[in-house]
Amino acid sequence: MKGTIIRLQGGFYDVMTESNQEIRCRARGNFRKRNISPVVGDDVVIQDQEDGTGYILEVEERQNHLVRPPIANIDQAFLLFSVKEPAFSYHLLDRFLVLIESKQIHPIIVLTKMDLLSEEETGPIQEAVARYRDIGYDVIETSTELSDGVDQVRGLFKEKTSVFAGQTGVGKSSLLNAVAPELELATGKISKSLGRGKHTTRHVTLIKLADGLVADTPGFSSLEFPQELEADELRWCFPEFVERHDDCKFRGCVHINEPGCAIKQAVEDGKIASTRYENYVTFMEELNDRKRRY
Ligand SMILES: Nc1nc2c(ncn2[C@@H]2O[C@H](COP(=O)(O)OP(=O)(O)O)[C@@H](O)[C@H]2O)c(=O)[nH]1
Ligand SMILES: [Mg+2]
Ligand SMILES: [Zn+2]
Structure with a gap:
């Protein structure tokens, strides 16, 4: 059976099946060895048992986490x-x-x-x-x-x-x-x-x-950027930059000091909000500082 983990409680995983049934499951013993720790939102394959509980057999690949x-x-x-x-x-x-x-x-x-x-x-x-x-x-x-x-x-x-x-x-x-x-x-x-x-x-x-x-999460407890976000990836997180990226003179342009930057031009022309660009620069510095610290 397939389902989604909706709750973690006291070592159990509550799984909502495709037919809207809630089944309390245990994880298979070898997950720990394989370094898999199922979380809420994971799509799983389960085996149900006679007593109404189940076992998680597989955790499907995550779309994000x-x-x-x-x-x-x-x-x-x-x-x-x-x-x-x-x-x-x-x-x-x-x-x-x-x-x-x-x-x-x-x-x-x-x-x-x-x-x-x-x-x-x-x-x-x-x-x-x-x-x-x-x-x-x-x-x-x-x-x-x-x-x-x-x-x-x-x-x-x-x-x-x-x-x-x-x-x-x-x-x-x-x-x-x-x-x-x-x-x-x-x-x-x-x-x-x-x-x-x-x-x-x-x-x-x-x-x-x-x-x-x-x-039902109380929200994001951390406002820190994810560890895997690199400074030169930041430009892909601003859709209005992505849209104009091909117009920059340099293909690797990160829109900071490069000449012929279409993003800086768009800011000057009022086509990109200056607050957006200023925050971009601030975040970039933050990501660079973080890299320096490690
Ligand atoms: N005037 C007004 N107050 C609101 C509105 N939505 C929430 N609040 C108030 O804002 C406060 C915080 O709301 P809450 O839902 O607990 O915020 P949470 O911490 O994000 O979950 C409460 O006192 C709410 O009554 C709204 O649309 N208008
Ligand atoms: Mg709340
Ligand atoms: Zn640029």
Whole structure:
């Protein structure tokens, strides 16, 4: 039988089979020797037994894999950013986009708490929305207070494995609850009063939701770039750079100091947002520094 691991618990793997049956499994003893440690999201082949439990026989090759949170085979990431409380940040958005692009996961930008914007504050946010839509990104404007954008988010779950990412307090749990009230996830106020520790979920679980699977992860615990991301690979994580890369004079152009760089030209001409390019340069320095340290 084939299925997907949806939960790790006490040494067991809960597997959702293709026929929507949940079977508690053990991993085959030789996985450890073969250096395989199954994670949530892994597609597996299992053997069911008479007592209703099963054994994982094979773990299929992963399409992608995140370390924190530990999860595999993600189709898309909803990147949540509140327009206020906490304030919107171009830097943070670009950082998340690089993280996700470098893992070949499809990003969907979700702006939350749109209801908190005053009239004067909508201008700069609309500019940000336009900037990312121009690049080709999907941007969804939401408010759980006004139920705005909720149906749009729900509609994207179908037949996909999704993760929600974003800083604490941006409204991940609130939006998931709005999409599926039966989840009853704890939101801001409540989880604060419970404090950290016991009540915060440390394990990732995949939940069946709107014909898809979504990770209930509290989000990305690490904003560090993946270890395997090399400085000269960074340019492939900016779609509007990729699109123009062939116009650079040098094939190996990393768009920093090279003459005849089409990217720098596009920034000058206002065709690429300067914030995007500035963040690119900052990230590049960070990746180079990291390399120097090792
Ligand atoms: N005004 C407003 N507040 C929101 C909205 N979404 C979430 N919040 C509030 O933001 C806080 C953090 O939300 P929560 O869902 O717990 O964020 P999480 O940490 O990302 O899961 C809570 O107090 C929510 O009530 C929204 O659309 N509008
Ligand atoms: Mg939450
Ligand atoms: Zn260039």
